[in-house]
Amino acid sequence: MVKITDDYLNNQQEFADAGIKVPTYDIKQKTGATKWVHFGGGNLFRAFHAAIADRLLESGDLDAGVVVAETHDKDVVQDAYKKFNDKILRVITHEDGNFEKELFASVADALFFDQSNPDGWNKLFKIFENPALQLATFSITEKGYNLWDSKGNLLPAIEDDIKNGPEAPKNNMASLTALMFARFKAGKYPMALLSTDNFSQNGEKLEKSVLTIAEGWEENGLVPEAFVDYLKDDHKVSFPLSMIDRITPNPSEAVSEKLKADGFEDYQIFHTPGHTNIAAFTNTEEVHYLVIEDDFPNGRPALDKVAGVTLTDRDTVNDADEMKVTTCLNPLHTALAVNGSLLGFDSIAKEVSDPDMLNLIKQIGYVEGLPVVKDPKVINPKTFIDQLVNKRLPNPYIPDMPQRIAADTSQKLSIRYGVTIQHYIDDPKRDPKDLHFIPLVLATWCRYLMAIDDQGKPFEPSRDPLLSELQPKVQDIKLGEKTDVHAHLKDILSNQKIFGHDLYEIGLGDVVEGYFTSQISGVGAVRKTLEDTLSKYAKQIN
Ligand SMILES: NC(=O)c1ccc[n+]([C@@H]2O[C@H](COP(=O)([O-])OP(=O)(O)OC[C@H]3O[C@@H](n4cnc5c(N)ncnc54)[C@H](O)[C@@H]3O)[C@@H](O)[C@H]2O)c1
Numbered sequence: 001m002v003k004i005t006d007d008y009l010n011n012q013q014e015f016a017d018a019g020i021k022v023p024t025y026d027i028k029q030k031t032g033a034t035k036w037v038h039f040g041g042g043n044l045f046r047a048f049h050a051a052i053a054d055r056l057l058e059s060g061d062l063d064a065g066v067v068v069a070e071t072h073d074k075d076v077v078q079d080a081y082k083k084f085n086d087k088i089l090r091v092i093t094h095e096d097g098n099f100e101k102e103l104f105a106s107v108a109d110a111l112f113f114d115q116s117n118p119d120g121w122n123k124l125f126k127i128f129e130n131p132a133l134q135l136a137t138f139s140i141t142e143k144g145y146n147l148w149d150s151k152g153n154l155l156p157a158i159e160d161d162i163k164n165g166p167e168a169p170k171n172n173m174a175s176l177t178a179l180m181f182a183r184f185k186a187g188k189y190p191m192a193l194l195s196t197d198n199f200s201q202n203g204e205k206l207e208k209s210v211l212t213i214a215e216g217w218e219e220n221g222l223v224p225e226a227f228v229d230y231l232k233d234d235h236k237v238s239f240p241l242s243m244i245d246r247i248t249p250n251p252s253e254a255v256s257e258k259l260k261a262d263g264f265e266d267y268q269i270f271h272t273p274g275h276t277n278i279a280a281f282t283n284t285e286e287v288h289y290l291v292i293e294d295d296f297p298n299g300r301p302a303l304d305k306v307a308g309v310t311l312t313d314r315d316t317v318n319d320a321d322e323m324k325v326t327t328c329l330n331p332l333h334t335a336l337a338v339n340g341s342l343l344g345f346d347s348i349a350k351e352v353s354d355p356d357m358l359n360l361i362k363q364i365g366y367v368e369g370l371p372v373v374k375d376p377k378v379i380n381p382k383t384f385i386d387q388l389v390n391k392r393l394p395n396p397y398i399p400d401m402p403q404r405i406a407a408d409t410s411q412k413l414s415i416r417y418g419v420t421i422q423h424y425i426d427d428p429k430r431d432p433k434d435l436h437f438i439p440l441v442l443a444t445w446c447r448y449l450m451a452i453d454d455q456g457k458p459f460e461p462s463r464d465p466l467l468s469e470l471q472p473k474v475q476d477i478k479l480g481e482k483t484d485v486h487a488h489l490k491d492i493l494s495n496q497k498i499f500g501h502d503l504y505e506i507g508l509g510d511v512v513e514g515y516f517t518s519q520i521s522g523v524g525a526v527r528k529t530l531e532d533t534l535s536k537y538a539k540q541i542n
């Protein structure tokens with residue numbers, strides 16, 4: 001059996017026997033100063049960013065590995081990095097059943113960046129004080145950037161961080177701002193902070209969070225005004241936009257079993273107490289897109305040399321991101337996530353073999369979203385949906401689950417559906433009331449909050465920061481019993497933080513309530529409502 005920690009240069013045959021491709025570079029010889037830090041060393045980073053760095057180390061375009069900083073889950077550092085000498089095994093699960101296995105040695109170090117860990121804390125400050133650093137990338141989930149509660153007030157922990165200043169930050173955005181303050185003090189060195197999380201204008205959100213903290217510190221006299229000016233100076237600090245796409249499910253048992261059978265010893269999967277699902281390996285799909293705004297004030301690695309990575313202007317990235325996140329992929333995914341959880345699916349591939357589910361996502365993508373989305377030119381939106389529904393989602397070897405995608409849905413709805421709804425508001429020839437399937441999914445999410453499936457059995461919803469606030473609003477509803485739906489849903493459906501709109505103000509509140517009323521009318525009513533809505537409104541798709 002080959003272990004991930006085996007010396008990949010001197011034991012190439014062992015790796016080859018297990019069907020694993022290994023790097024030709026020696027990461028120990030790549031001793032340049034760190035140019036690239038990544039925050040959030042979860043599965044997406046391991047499958048995608050680490051692969052990009054690997055290609056650049058191979059081509060000689062990068063002379064140091066990426067340093068991974070975890071601010072959220074310290075067990076990720078131990079269980080997925082340190083234990084395996086920072087090596088990663090990536091498995092691409094092709095649709096013909098071929099599992100392509102490759103070892104990456106592109107992580108130079110991984111550390112838990114928190115004041116409780118002085119070693120990691122001090123190491124990252126040293127890296128940020130070094131002029132060589134060019135970029136920090138982020139894949140920390142939508143909620144990782146958030147400083148506000150659902151009513152728009154700063155979270156108490158953030159208020160504390162703003163009061164306490166750069167010496168003792170606790171939240172990850174405040175800790176990042178403290179790193180930037182150290183970089184400012186060391187010499188006002190430039191760099192890029194590049195969010196690669198799944199939401200529109202991700203760079204703007206990162207910028208807003210960092211500036212909110214920095215300006216709070218400045219108001220409290222804890223940092224000079226010049227620090228805020230440095231963060232706002234485009235020649236010093238940039239917050240490029242990005243669009244990232246690669247379906248990367250949590251490590252799966254099927255892949256683990258296959259690796260074991262192939263003679264790979266580190267096939268075990270870990271579920272950390274912080275709720276990350278991680279392993280020495282990561283499983284992902286073949287298709288991948290990364291479109292980045294080319295704005296790097298301190299230069300950048302030759303990212304554009306890597307297949308699948310496009311460097312372009314801000315508007316193009318914005319259009320590509322809007323195409324993927326608000327129209328052609330993520331809204332379809334969330335529809336599968338909430339419906340799949342209620343209808344008892346545990347596999348996305350199986351779910352899209354259900355004709356109703358396939359038709360639902362096609363209506364959302366082709367009929368409701370596509371007509372109002374701008375063509376980003378670098379990727380054709382129609383071709384993109386075609387590839388998604390015909391090739392990617394049905395791939396039985398991509399072990400994706402509705403339950404993974406359902407995590408944090410409350411944080412995603414305004415982006416995944418709110419932007420399309422806004423287009424219907426803005427276009428004088430359209431009306432949000434023309435939409436049928438998006439409101440149906442919003443109702444399905446409210447139905448999902450009840451945590452009772454369509455067979456009337458309880459299920460555990462995926463983790464979401466608003467569950468504790470929202471579930472009590474629907475918990476006393478019983479399937480098949482008459483109830484005042486408006487009284488139950490009005491606070492939820494009017495919450496602009498959740499949907500990007502007060503749904504009543506735009507004429508969709510009643511529509512969602514209508515679908516929900518139908519969905520709670522008894523066992524099987526979620527499926528029946530879906531069937532009825534499809535037979536009433538579905539359009540023919542060519
Ligand atoms: N997995 C995919 O298919 C995929 C594809 C495109 C984009 N993304 C983006 O990447 C993000 C991460 O996906 P993943 O597959 O790596 O997930 P994951 O569960 O494997 O890892 C999540 C990472 O985010 C960190 N994190 C979680 N909550 C945080 C918080 N509140 N503050 C700071 N860090 C936090 C975790 O510690 C971990 O490093 C997604 O939320 C999405 O925005 C994922």
Ligand SMILES: O=P(O)(O)OC[C@@H](O)[C@@H](O)[C@H](O)[C@H](O)CO
Pocket residue numbers: 142198244245246247248329330333334404405407408
């Ligand atoms: O990663 P999230 O939690 O924002 O969303 C879940 C999935 O929709 C997402 O991870 C997709 O797999 C991804 O966006 C594909 O590129």
